Amino acid sequence: MERSYIGNLKSGEVSISGWIYEMRVMSKMAFLIIRDVTGFVQVVVKGDELLAQVNDLSLESVVEIHGEVKEANVKAEFARSDVELVAKEILVLNKAEEIPIHVNEKTVESSLPNRLDNRSLDVRKPKIKAIFDIQSTIVNAFREFFYKEKFTEIQPPGIIGTSTEGGTDLFKIKYFDRDAYLAQSPQLYKQLMAISMEKVFSTGPIWRAEKHDTSRHINEIRQMDIEMGFADDMDVMKYLAASVQFIVEKVLKDCKKELELLKLDLKVPEAKYLKYSEAIGELNKNGFSMKEGDDFEPEAERKLCELFPDTIVFTYEWPTEIKPFYIWPKENGVSGGFDALYGGLEISSGGQRVHKPEVLIEQLKSKGLNPEDFKWYVDAFRYGAPMHSGWSIGLERLTQAMLKIDNIREVTLFPRDRKRLTP
Numbered sequence: 001m002e003r004s005y006i007g008n009l010k011s012g013e014v015s016i017s018g019w020i021y022e023m024r025v026m027s028k029m030a031f032l033i034i035r036d037v038t039g040f041v042q043v044v045v046k047g048d049e050l051l052a053q054v055n056d057l058s059l060e061s062v063v064e065i066h067g068e069v070k071e072a073n074v075k076a077e078f079a080r081s082d083v084e085l086v087a088k089e090i091l092v093l094n095k096a097e098e099i100p101i102h103v104n105e106k107t108v109e110s111s112l113p114n115r116l117d118n119r120s121l122d123v124r125k126p127k128i129k130a131i132f133d134i135q136s137t138i139v140n141a142f143r144e145f146f147y148k149e150k151f152t153e154i155q156p157p158g159i160i161g162t163s164t165e166g167g168t169d170l171f172k173i174k175y176f177d178r179d180a181y182l183a184q185s186p187q188l189y190k191q192l193m194a195i196s197m198e199k200v201f202s203t204g205p206i207w208r209a210e211k212h213d214t215s216r217h218i219n220e221i222r223q224m225d226i227e228m229g230f231a232d233d234m235d236v237m238k239y240l241a242a243s244v245q246f247i248v249e250k251v252l253k254d255c256k257k258e259l260e261l262l263k264l265d266l267k268v269p270e271a272k273y274l275k276y277s278e279a280i281g282e283l284n285k286n287g288f289s290m291k292e293g294d295d296f297e298p299e300a301e302r303k304l305c306e307l308f309p310d311t312i313v314f315t316y317e318w319p320t321e322i323k324p325f326y327i328w329p330k331e332n333g334v335s336g337g338f339d340a341l342y343g344g345l346e347i348s349s350g351g352q353r354v355h356k357p358e359v360l361i362e363q364l365k366s367k368g369l370n371p372e373d374f375k376w377y378v379d380a381f382r383y384g385a386p387m388h389s390g391w392s393i394g395l396e397r398l399t400q401a402m403l404k405i406d407n408i409r410e411v412t413l414f415p416r417d418r419k420r421l422t423p
Contacts, residue, residue: 001066007038009069009083016041016085017064017093019124020057022076022104030054032087033079034065035124042074042084043067053090060096060103060124065089077106078126112409119414119423130258131411134251135399139203141250142224142393145243151199151226156186158205162373169209182207185392186225187326188377191353194227195385201226203395211418215407216298216345218396220416227390233328233336233352234273236389237314240340240348241271244312244393248402264403267310269342274304276334279315282307293319302344313341316351325363328352328387336389343401350391357381 004014018036030045032054043065045054057063065087072084100117101110103124115122122128143153159175160183170181183206193200202225209219228236248268251259259266274282280290283300286307290300296315304313316338320329323337328351330336336352354360357378361371364378371378399411409415414423 003064005038006034006036006041006080009041009080009085011069011071011083013066013068013088014085015064015066018062020059020061020063020096021078023054023057023059025051025054031076032065033076034063034085035078040076040079042072042076042079043087044084045087045090050087050090053092056095057092058096058098060099060121061092062094062096064091064093066091112407116409116415116420117423123413127261130255130261131399131403131405132413134255134258134403135395135411137251137254138247138399138402139222139224139395141247142203142243143201144250145246146201146226149199149239151201151228152193152197154190154193154197154200154202156183156189156202156204158183162188162377171207171209184208186223187324187392188374190225190227190390191326191388192377192380194229194388194390195355195380198229198386199226200228207416213418215409216397216400218408218412218415218417221397221412222395223392224395224398225390225392227353227388229386229388231352231389232387233316233338233350233389236350236391237273237316237338237340238271240350240391240393241269241312241314244342244347244398245269245271247398251402262403266402270308270311271314272308272311273314273316276315276318279304279313293321295322296339296346301341301346305341305344311342312347315339315341318351323351325367325369326353326360328354329359329363338391340391340393342398343404345397345401347397347401348391348393350389352387352389355381355385355387 001015003017018034020032021035022033024031030051032043033040034043066089067085067087069083069085074081074084101114101121102108103121159180161180170184173180185206186202190200205220206223207220245268283290286303317334318337320333320335323335328336338351339346340348354363360378364371396408396412400408405411
């Protein structure tokens, strides 16, 4: 008999396959809750032979059940309330050993480290699966938005020969007979494409060797990047606001069940634009003591988001001294760089880039970098490079901000941090 999916069950005899999420065994009958990718259904088991099979089963065993679908008023958590399946035959496809974490957490919750050690079990939980279903919608919506805007998707390299942002926070690797690094950003490469292809975007992993142990940082992340020719910082900030608004709208439309399961009241955010100096003023009016040249600590980022709830807060025209070498220096010591805050977190940074080689060489020198190490990059701007701007959004950060989740590891399938390299 052809397999039927739980979410599509209506009436008649069917065959379903899935995992045993819950079992209640009594003397004359048993109730199983079976889960597949489309949902949960209650299975009623009667008869000595079938009950003997059930007594030998364990939670998360994989089974195939043949039976008849009947209308019912089911009150089991997660299970379909309108139908149940009366079992006629149970085939055990793979009996589960004693599981190390609880998938059904009615009575016992597992610790985060233990859950991450057993992630393939952890994502079987409805609420955890909901997070990654929403994250899938986020990255899909990002692509959809920029395809509609006629951007070209590019695939920058993950192995590089030179730091993209200066500093020492790179993972060094052996590349045949020389040293190389895992890319900490596609920055330089997307610029080279923007000055020729004009509108590009990419999604992919990057690595940062920063020794953080916080709820907001991991060492391998997925970035969603754009770069755009003939655009300044304000142009691409507006693209960022519009794309995040589009993403949220898609999540609201396509992930209603997941949002309900996570008990989230998600709203499409507005956009607020504050010059860096204006943001400093807002913070100082609300109990902070900040001065020009200070970076924003997490508490300051959270406060700005509290002052402007359900809003993407852009802070722009940051001091040149605290932005990377590739950010365009405007007049009076301010740059074309910006940050975007949402949900209490910095979700993006970006800005207008340097497109003139002589300015780029001076910028590199001012950051203590050797222009010769970036010759291939600098030379690209000698052959007709327009002004251009761009940004990157961390996929995990955006998911964390949208879903109001405390720890970024919760929204990362297999986190990589200072202590975790497996699974």
